[in-house]
Amino acid sequence: MRHVAIVxxxxxxxxxxxxxxxAGIRTTLFDKGRGPGGRMASRRIETAQGTAEFDFGAQYFTARDPLFIEQVNHWERSGLVSPWPAARTDAYIGIPTMKAVLQHLCLRHTVHFSSLVKGLVRNGQHWQLAGPDTGEDMFDSVVLALPAEQTATIITLHDFNLxxxxxxxxxxxxxxxxxxxxxxxxxxxGLIRDSGIITWAASNRAKPGRSGPESWVVQAGPRWSLDRLEQSPDDIGPHLLAALEQELDIRLPAVIGQSVHRWRYxxxxxxxxxxLWNETLALGACGDWLVGPRVESAxxxxxLLADKIIAASSVRNS
Incomplete structure (x- = not known):
């Protein structure tokens, strides 16, 4: 059985x-984080009023592709997602957090977390992952499911065109x-869109299936974020709070817990x-950056990449 490493x-x-x-192809996934998420990440903050959970990446997702619609309908029947019409008529969110779907999927696969892949080593017709916690297994194919910038640093050494x-x-x-x-x-x-420096702000209580203390996510626009990319979270936090207070036109209550995250990508x-797929090397890449800026695109x-690997595997076995 062929064995595919997915980074x-x-x-x-x-x-x-x-x-x-x-299709009967064995996979092993590696992720540098402590759990699944990527842009569907969630974070907990402990406070005197209880635990607050935040969706601090993608705030919702939509479904237009027929196969993805079918998948989302299955997740909804399983209680993993729920519509959020206040955000968009076709919006969905994970229940109880955005990463719920990914946590569910991880149960069906072999996933190694806290495994940073720094590079790839070609050994004959096989691949080995280079990293402090990636083991010594050999793989028939490698998939890089990373942001474009991280993909480029690894894949360029093996295929300049990719x-x-x-x-x-x-x-x-x-x-x-x-x-x-x-x-x-x-x-x-409980929602603010594209106003001032804020591209999105939302209260947790505005979302279906959320509970806990009064919690808000505030996301700044890309230009503002780029201009301050190398500032510290401690410097950015007060700006985001001031922007929220200005948009709400009220004096905000005391902050009893906070975290500020920089999404570079x-x-x-x-x-x-x-x-992206190089059949000769059995090396490919996938991600929303290859389709469009949506969860569905990812x-x-x-x-699409899996279909190419399956087709290539069928040719080898024929």
Whole structure:
């Protein structure tokens, strides 16, 4: 049985693993984080009023592709996602957090977390991952399910043309603040879009299936974030709070917990390539940056690459 290493346990990596496993191909996933998420990440903050959980990456996702719609309907029936019409008529969120779907999918696969892959080593017709916690297994194929910038640093050494495609797909950054308040913050919808420096802000209570203390996510626009990319989270937090207070036109209650996260590779431009694949080397890449800046795009890209690997495997076995 062929064995495929997938670097990255986000949406595209797990989509690829799902499709490959369905075709009887063995997969092992590696992720540098302590759990699944990628842009569907969630974070906990402990406060005197209890635990606050934040979706601090993608705030929701939509479904347009027929196969992805079918998949989302299955997740909804399983209680993993719920519609969020206040955000968009076709919006969905994970229940109880955005990463719930990925946590569920990880149970179906072999996933090694806290495993940073720094490079790839070609050994005859096989691949070995280079990193402090990646083991010594050999793989028939490797999938890089990473942001374009991280993909480029690894793949360029083995295929310059694939690396060039990744280098051209630049992402935009986003500073994100997570704030827990001592009292309820009054706002009609609990949502703010594209106002001032804020590209998105939302109260947890505005989302279906959320509970806990009064919590808000505040995301800054890409230009503002880029101009302050190398500042510290301690410097950024007060700006995000001031922007939220200005947009709400109230004096905010005391902050009893907070965290500020810098997404260096938050918003992909999309290249319409679908996926990258070198059949001779059995090396490929997938991710939203190869389709478009949506969760659905990442899912589609992972599936497209898996289909190419399955087709190549069928040829070898014929």
């Amino acid at each position: 990255g346990a986000g949406v595209s990596g797990l989509s690829c693993a799902e499709t490959l496993s369905g 690396g060039r495609a990744a280098l051209y797909a630049r992402s935009q950054p986003c500073w994100t603040g997570m704030f827990v308040f001592s009292e309820r913050v009054e706002h009609v919808s 938050a918003l992909s431009a999309g290249t319409d390539l679908g996926c 899912w589609i890209s992972g599936r």
